Amino acid sequence: MGYLVTEQLPTTEDFRDPERDIRHLKITERYAIAPKYEGKAIGVIKDVPVVKTYDIVPVYSKTIS
Helix, strand or coil, rough: CCCEEEEEEEEEEEEEEECEEEEEEEEEEEEEECCHHHCCHHHHCCCCCCCCCCCCCCCCCCCCC
């Protein structure tokens, strides 16, 4: 249990090199995780198998008008 904190909002950086006809655009954002209750809600569960609980079945539909 914890909080997802936004450290830096999305910002863009633009780089251009007209001689080589190059243009790059970079988007940067930063996040941090802070635990709740001074970390007392964090625990480790040992010897528990992880299994797939259900299958995702694709649904195909066709509309006839």
